[in-house]
Amino acid sequence: MTDLADLIIPVAIRLWGEPSSRSPNEWRFRLGRTISPRKGVWTDFQAGDKVGGGVLDLIKRELKVDTRGAFEWLKAQGLYDEEPANENRQDSRPARNGKIPATYEYTDETGRMLYQVC
Numbered sequence: 001m002t003d004l005a006d007l008i009i010p011v012a013i014r015l016w017g018e019p020s021s022r023s024p025n026e027w028r029f030r031l032g033r034t035i036s037p038r039k040g041v042w043t044d045f046q047a048g049d050k051v052g053g054g055v056l057d058l059i060k061r062e063l064k065v066d067t068r069g070a071f072e073w074l075k076a077q078g079l080y081d082e083e084p085a086n087e088n089r090q091d092s093r094p095a096r097n098g099k100i101p102a103t104y105e106y107t108d109e110t111g112r113m114l115y116q117v118c
Contacts, residue, residue: 004055005040007079011055012042014077015062 012027012035013019019027019035027035032046043052051061059070074080104117 003040004080007055007074008035008040008042008058009037010077010079011058011074015058 009027012029012033016029016033019029021028025036025038027037029035031044033042033044035042041052041054042058043050053061056067056070059073060066063069063073065073071080106114106117108114
């Protein structure tokens with residue numbers, strides 16, 4: 001499974017061009033835009049009240065698309081080849097008989113359950 005945060009560098013370069021400066025913690029682009037490669041997030045300091053977010057937020061903002069459009073763009077760029085989680089998948093819809101079709105448990109590194117999604 002692809003971690004979208006890992007795509008912040010190629011996505012930012014495709015949308016904003018080459019950075020003007022790079023460090024392990026921050027890459028700076030023109031017009032007050034930065035990314036944090038380690039965190040997988042971006043910030044636009046020139047936007048009214050410091051706008052930022054993750055990879056999908058960046059694509060949606062720059063290309064004016066919805067989440068589906070952002071995934072389609074990632075696929076077209078060759079950066080992502082998986083289906084988005086819970087998008088148009090049979091197992092994510094409630095069964096007609098009222099039973100939960102699937103549950104997903106999220107655990108920490110020791111195996112302790114943090115939360116469960118039904």
